[in-house]
């Protein structure tokens with residue numbers, strides 16, 4: 001029997017084709033990537049903490065599918081607070097985070113989320129759970145969502161009452177429940193089909209989740225209109241007009257200045273260079289140049305006192321110092337070792353490296369500046385120094401975000417991951433850790449998860465390589481910008 005679980009129901013709301021594939025042909029789906037796995041792991045951690053809100057609750061094991069359902073039935077009669085209660089009703093199946101007995105033989109559903117706000121999809125999630133419960137004869141009098149309070153500041157042990165906001169969503173759930181049965185019937189019909197339903201790409205591919213199935217997009221040419229810089233609604237507006245490549249966007253179509261530069265570059269196959277703007281940017285630099293990059297972790301559950309959920313905490317920096325235009329660079333780096341709060345050692349080492357004068361070159365200044373502003377609030381002895389450092393910062397993103405330089409290979413992005421290969425031919429493809437999110441996950445896993453010494457040492461080496469490349473790459477980019485203006 002093909003079951004429609006709550007996660008499949010949510011998939012079905014997004015796309016019938018994806019639902020059909022998940023149930024009938026899951027080998028077409030990619031394996032779970034490290035980022036998605038990390039989100040799942042953080043979700044589990046959050047779920048564990050939410051249970052502490054109800055200390056008398058009973059955790060029903062989930063390793064045996066039918067055993068879990070049987071145990072749930074038994075414990076429902078005893079009217080206990082249940083974690084992971086499994087409800088099977090015909091082809092419908094739900095496993096509930098928390099189910100609590102309430103007045104008049106009724107029950108409350110409490111769904112736990114690691115997000116910091118309530119999303120529409122959460123309401124549909126609970127509506128499906130309530131529907132399953134009611135079909136099995138349970139009276140659900142209230143529905144709640146327990147989600148992360150991003151204002152919570154850790155002080156000692158995690159306080160679940162502070163970490164979670166528990167909000168009554170009963171009315172919202174009732175609103176979307178009106179046609180839940182119709183939707184379910186439609187989905188059961190879809191999953192019973194022998195062949196996959198046809199479904200074209202559309203805004204639904206990214207809402208509420210970025211779909212993992214790349215095959216639907218494979219027909220698009222390389223310079224497709226979905227790479228149009230900050231295209232937003234224009235992407236599907238153009239697609240619906242039958243336009244798939246940027247160079248085919250007609251002159252009459254309203255594009256902003258940057259989008260026009262992008263289209264012209266696609267037509268010419270050449271980069272766009274505004275020498276005057278780049279020269280003006282370069283004139284703001286004062287040697288020695290300190291090329292600087294941070295790596296951070298942003299766990300859902302704060303690890304250190306004085307931090308909030310999802311607050312980025314720096315654990316690594318790389319700094320290349322170039323004394324003058326002709327000098328070779330000197331490299332300095334820091335990567336914290338061990339699970340303690342990395343910020344004191346990070347700040348102390350950074351202060352030693354950055355000196356007191358001249359330009360600090362970063363890529364996307366808001367990030368590094370924001371990190372330093374936040375740490376200065378917790379470590380006020382660094383407050384004045386942080387302000388001086390911030391005033392020395394120059395953002396190498398600026399010439400690219402302003403389209404003073406644009407290369408067709410950037411594909412509408414000013415990220416260093418696109419700019420570096422487009423401008424210099426060098427890139428991140430030969431290293432295991434190739435972006436900041438992967439760096440963050442790798443550090444978290446070797447530091448707060450289970451890892452052998454060998455794994456730790458390998459990952460630390462990869463982290464060093466990655467962060468070093470970020471600052472070295474900035475030097476290469478700067479050299480190219482200078483060449484362009486010579």
Ligand code: SF4
Pocket residue numbers: 014015016017018199200201202204205206211212213214216217
């Ligand atoms: S990419 Fe879009 S059309 Fe294809 S399965 Fe995913 S959501 Fe459906």
